[in-house]
Amino acid sequence: MEKAYPEAAVERAMKVQEVIMRAMAKRITWWEAAEILGIHVRTMRRWRARLKRDGYAGLFDRRRHPSPKRVAVEQAERVLSLYQERYSDFNVRHFHEKLREDHDIQLSYTWVKKALQAAGLVKTVRRRGQHRRRRPRRSLPGMMLHIDASHHQWFCDERWHDLIVVLDDATSEIYYAQLVNEESTRTVMAALRSVVESKGWFSSIYSDRASHFFRTPKAGQPVDTREVTAVGRAMKELGIRMIPAYSPQARGRSERNFGTWQGRLPQELRLKNIRTPEQANAFLRDQYIAEFNRKFTVPAAEKGTAFVPIYRQDLDRVFAIQQERLVNNDNTIEFATHVWQIPPTPFRATLSGCRVIVYEHLDGTFSVGYGPHTVARFNATGDPVPSSTTSRSRKNRPGPAQPTNTASKRSWPERLSPAALDPNKGPQKRPHRGPDGWGRQLPLRPKTLRPTGSAGAALQPTPPSVLRNKNGKRQTVNLNKSTNNNHADRSCANKSGQLHVLPTESRKPPRKPPG
Secondary structure (H helix, E strand, O other): OOOOOOHHHHHHHHHHHHHHHHHHOOOOOHHHHHHHHOOOHHHHHHHHHHHHHHHHHHHOOOOOOOOOOOOOHHHHHHHHHHHHHOOOOOOHHHHHHHHHHHOOOOOOHHHHHHHHHHOOOOOOOOOOOOOOOOOOOOOOOOOOEEEEEEEEOOOOOOOOEEEEEEEEOOOOOEEEEEEEOOOOHHHHHHHHHHHHHHOOEOOEEEEOOOOOOOEOOOOOOOOEOOOOOHHHHHHHHHOOEEEEOOOOOOOHHHHHHHHHHHHHHHHHHHHOOOOOHHHHHHHHHHHHHHHHHHHHOOOOOOOOOOOEOOOOOOHHHHOOEEEEEEOOOOOEEEEOOEEEEOOOEOOEOOOOOOEEEEEEOOOOOEEEEEOOEEEEEEOOOOOEOOOOOOOOOOOOOOOOOOOOOOOOOOOHHHHOOHHHHOOOOOOOOOOOOOEOOOOOEOOOOOOOOOOOHHHHHHOOOOOOEEEEOOOOOEEEEOOOOOOOOOOOOEEEEOOOOOEEEEOOOOOOOOOOOOO
16 A cells, blocks of 8 residues: 655655756756755755656655656656747747647647646636626627727737737637737727628627727726717727627636737747738738638538628728817818818808818828818818819809890890880890809799780880979989889870870878877
8 A cells, every 4th residue: 555645745745846846947956946946966966867767756755666657757858948049939738739749749639738837937817707607699690799909918029019909709710810019999990890890780799898899987887878989980880889898817718819919929920930910910911810710610510501681881980080160150160270271161151160170081181071061171181182073162163054045034124125025126236144143043033923915015114214403404214113202203104105294193192290
């Protein structure tokens, strides 16, 4: 019957093994290992020789039989040296795969992990917390997407970047993965727009409670759904539901996915000798995303897809940061440090006093919109961008085309004029009807029925008559106008057209009431 070691002896053996593994990995010297264990250097030499001869069992009671499955010390030293020299930035699972594929070292994953942890080359993962139940996947692709960013040293140097990833909950397929300097509203909108344009319209998006996703009035409290961010406004316009996560464990699927990215992407970039974010993004877009999906994508529970093609033409406005501005009296708006002049528009005389929307697009340019109209564009530096079609003001724009047959469109003063009624005279030149002072086209009068025959001739406009008053001076009387004076001349015409002038009657003004 094998002897059972006391707990103190086991703890001491574990401490001795840990210190010796650190010395074998050359993290400390053998003299420092002897000082840590509190033994003499000659005793450390004997333990070292015993470890090389008997393996790990030599650290315990030498009367015990050695295990037939023990790993040779030379092979353990080779594993540690390979990790230090070539695979120091690999995770344990990735390093274990390389040992089997490239170096033909058939060791178990548990042994490799414990050996690296005992040597101090890999950090020991703390014990897991409370038991949680894994949420089942969605049944169809496109029902729910995850979006998140991981802050990591992706180029294995002092530089830090964020990797923004969009993956499907049903299949874990990666739809978007790009390196950016910092996760922000613009970078998140660029990721979402890329997925909408490439895959289509999806149902919901699952994210953390970052400030560019949600407004949280108080830390740890629920999000405020009444006040939306720029990303929330874009998703609301597209009809996509946003779901907030209240713990990292709730986003366990995306967190585990980032663990895979951090354990593989930096090493792949190092092997490809990629040192810039631009080269890394091209490598991700052209090669590595497809390779990643081939290894880690799982089939969906049901056949089909929940993606719907989108045919909207205003995605530039949807995925833009929108801010409202009031147009000044001189048709200018103030935005940041710029004062922009709004050019004349063909649909309105002036935009003074109107509220317009300034769109800050993802490429850094700006545009000013009034309803469905884009009234101005500016580049990233704030300089105006000339439009392809020159806008015309209301005064300079041509009026509507006039009909060719103008004879039947004349108003009644023209048709009843002497020139129009005289058959011996040719057609007269039609007076010009241009726009008025407010730029409005003068309308034609509606047709009016007039009497014909002698009654119609009597209603013709009569030229003014020249008469003499009682002093003998000449006086012109216009019979076409009716005056409101108290001493006006009264006249009438009989059926034959002869003019009769009646004498005027002197009328006294009405007497004012007394008092």
